[in-house]
Amino acid sequence: MLQYxxxxxxxxxxxxxxxGDIAGDGTLHGRLKRKYLGxxxxxAYKNELKIEFPEIEERLKKLFQNHDRExxxxxxxxxxxxxxCLTDADYLDTEKVYSPDIxxxxxxxxxxxxxLLDEWQTNFPTDTELERARPRLLEQAxxxxxxxxxxxxxxxxxxxxxxxxxLKLAFEKIRSSGKKRIIYVIPYTSIIEQTAKFINDIFGNxxxxxxxxxxxxxxxxxxxxxxxxxxxxxxxxxAENWDxxxxxxxxxxxxxxxxxxxxxSLRKLHNMADSVIIFDEVHLLPxxxxxxxLRAIGYVTKYLNSEAIxxxxxxxxxxxxxxxxxxxxxxxxLISDKSDFAYFKKCKYAYLKGADYESVAEKAQGFRSSLxxxxxxxxxxxxxxxxxxxxxxxxxxxxxxxxxxxIEKIRTCLKNEEQVTVVSTSLIxxxxxxxxxxxxxxxxxxxxxxxxxxxCNREGRNESGSVYIxxxxxxxxxxxxxxxxxxxxxxxxxxxxxxxxxxxEYYERLxxxxxxxxxxxxxxxxxxxxxxxxxxxxxxxxxxxSEETVSVVINNCDEANKALQKIRxxxxxxxxxxxxxxxxxxxxxxxxxxxxxxxxxxxxxxVYVLGNNDYYNPExxxxxxxxxxxxxx
Numbered sequence: 161m162l163q164y165x166x167x168x169x170x171x172x173x174x175x176x177x178x179x180g181d182i183a184g185d186g187t188l189h190g191r192l193k194r195k196y197l198g199x200x201x202x203x204a205y206k207n208e209l210k211i212e213f214p215e216i217e218e219r220l221k222k223l224f225q226n227h228d229r230e231x232x233x234x235x236x237x238x239x240x241x242x243x244x245c246l247t248d249a250d251y252l253d254t255e256k257v258y259s260p261d262i263x264x265x266x267x268x269x270x271x272x273x274x275x276l277l278d279e280w281q282t283n284f285p286t287d288t289e290l291e292r293a294r295p296r297l298l299e300q301a302x303x304x305x306x307x308x309x310x311x312x313x314x315x316x317x318x319x320x321x322x323x324x325x326x327l328k329l330a331f332e333k334i335r336s337s338g339k340k341r342i343i344y345v346i347p348y349t350s351i352i353e354q355t356a357k358f359i360n361d362i363f364g365n366x367x368x369x370x371x372x373x374x375x376x377x378x379x380x381x382x383x384x385x386x387x388x389x390x391x392x393x394x395x396x397x398x399a400e401n402w403d404x405x406x407x408x409x410x411x412x413x414x415x416x417x418x419x420x421x422x423x424x425s426l427r428k429l430h431n432m433a434d435s436v437i438i439f440d441e442v443h444l445l446p447x448x449x450x451x452x453x454l455r456a457i458g459y460v461t462k463y464l465n466s467e468a469i470x471x472x473x474x475x476x477x478x479x480x481x482x483x484x485x486x487x488x489x490x491x492x493x494l495i496s497d498k499s500d501f502a503y504f505k506k507c508k509y510a511y512l513k514g515a516d517y518e519s520v521a522e523k524a525q526g527f528r529s530s531l532x533x534x535x536x537x538x539x540x541x542x543x544x545x546x547x548x549x550x551x552x553x554x555x556x557x558x559x560x561x562x563x564x565x566x567i568e569k570i571r572t573c574l575k576n577e578e579q580v581t582v583v584s585t586s587l588i589x590x591x592x593x594x595x596x597x598x599x600x601x602x603x604x605x606x607x608x609x610x611x612x613x614x615x616c617n618r619e620g621r622n623e624s625g626s627v628y629i630x631x632x633x634x635x636x637x638x639x640x641x642x643x644x645x646x647x648x649x650x651x652x653x654x655x656x657x658x659x660x661x662x663x664x665e666y667y668e669r670l671x672x673x674x675x676x677x678x679x680x681x682x683x684x685x686x687x688x689x690x691x692x693x694x695x696x697x698x699x700x701x702x703x704x705x706s707e708e709t710v711s712v713v714i715n716n717c718d719e720a721n722k723a724l725q726k727i728r729x730x731x732x733x734x735x736x737x738x739x740x741x742x743x744x745x746x747x748x749x750x751x752x753x754x755x756x757x758x759x760x761x762x763x764x765x766x767v768y769v770l771g772n773n774d775y776y777n778p779e780x781x782x783x784x785x786x787x788x789x790x791x792x793x
Contacts, residue, residue, distance in 0.1 A: 597622065
């Protein structure tokens with residue numbers, strides 16, 4: 161274990177390799193065969209260990225007494241953990257030598273923050289039955305959390321106040337058990353800023369909140385005070401090792417910080433100890449990665465004194481997977497009485513089999529406010545052209561800044577009860593707090609459909625809303641098509657798609673379909689010894705996002721131009737600022753096609769810019785011509 165960590169100190173954890181590896185190989189076995197002439201013999205450390213720590217050998221033997229899958233996975237986790245401690249300590253000690261005056265201390269007045277969180281709750285409206293149900297669910301979760309296990313399941317309907325409830329639970333756990341930090345893990349960057357703003361608005365003056373994701377820039381505003389600039393620099397440093405009181409991050413960052421081989425990622429791992437970790441929209445964990453993801457959560461909670469909260473409105477039954485991949489970890493349901501869930505069933509679902517886009521667009525415009533959610537960016541643009549009147553478009557072909565501006569315009573229209581029709585890709589499904597009279601969702605996975613339904617009659621102002629599932633029969637790829645086909649089966653079999661029974665059946669069929677893929681995703685192979693673990697190879701194969709993307713900057717506003725000017729002046733550290741004004745393109749097809757057409761140019765190392773702003777529509781974003789492999793006449 162120590163050999164892996166010491167040899168990987170600068171280059172990252174190596175693969176174990178085999179006895180047949182030669183001295184030039186980068187594996188553990190290969191490096192052990194290198195000749196270090198003139199070096200001292202350090203074998204005396206063995207005697208020192210026997211004198212100082214006589215019980216260590218027996219403890220390790222007991223912990224790793226077998227060479228089965230569970231022992232190898234556990235051993236690999238602890239090796240990464242020790243590597244995290246080693247490399248972070250090295251970074252920090254080096255920093256102290258060369259920059260002894262650096263201040264890393266962040267504000268962490270949890271007690272005042274807890275009081276402010278309580279005060280914020282007093283502003284909850286209680287005019288309707290739905291609004292009165294929210295505090296009852298909160299009280300039930302808090303009551304049950306007193307006896308909760310290391311993993312708490314918080315299954316609450318869309319619109320019931322899950323975010324606030326999870327934060328309240330986390331603060332209660334910090335007060336009762338002395339945990340050091342809260343880590344809030346969110347699958348989408350599109351909703352991280354909203355959650356972080358919610359947290360900052362309540363108690364940001366007393367507890368610093370670290371946002372760690374691709375869209376966040378640590379550079380302070382030009383008009384920032386000295387204190388604000390100092391805090392921004394502290395947060396930038398804390399992003400290196402997550403030594404912060406509250407961290408809001410992505411699922412990608414969190415799990416790659418557990419399974420990477422490089423020190424730049426792994427040095428965060430040891431600071432996941434003594435934490436309350438909230439997994440928002442936990443149902444969105446990639447199915448094929450369920451084994452490593454659940455194992456990691458199990459080890460962090462069982463061995464590092466942390467607690468986890470699983471949060472979802474469409475919670476899968478993970479109990480069997482827990483037993484297989486998290487042995488010895490206890491979990492508990494925080495909401496046992498679900499009678500209040502009825503107040504959040506605010507809409508009825510109907511199936512429009514064989515519908516086309518024209519009929520959907522026409523039907524949607526018959527409502528005062530309606531939302532159409534589709535699977536592809538190109539489809540969203542096509543339907544938008546079919547709409548008339550007060551219409552809006554949302555997709556990932558728009559920059560984050562553009563999308564935020566459009567969402568605010570939509571929110572204003574809804575507040576003023578203006579007629580409005582919105583067409584969007586799935587990015588609107590999670591965390592976007594909008595309320596429509598009717599929702600139309602193209603056939604997809606059950607979780608996506610129910611998340612879209614959560615935008616319908618959200619506040620229960622009408623007796624009932626209408627959610628229409630329309631199915632053009634278009635085939636999708638891979639897991640998406642499998643999820644969609646299961647939903648088609650459930651609809652044909654007469655399931656109430658919004659019922660608990662449908663949710664259970666959906667995930668049971670999905671997990672059964674992927675049983676082999678889930679079971680095979682392990683670092684272990686039969687007969688593996690502890691000195692042959694493929695740390696690097698497994699890390700390279702561990703892809704939380706299956707398709708890599710490249711950001712292309714849209715230089716169509718003053719803010720984007722200013723950021724680009726900084727880049728041109730040699731300030732690559734400002735790349736993060738450009739995320740708000742960029743569109744992400746898939747490398748294998750969209751980016752490749754755009755590059756071949758000459759519609760993008762490379763400004764500097766890894767910074768790409770759209771060459772002609774005529775290809776960026778102020779309503780629908782990037783023109784599909786840029787990424788379509790067909791050259792239009």
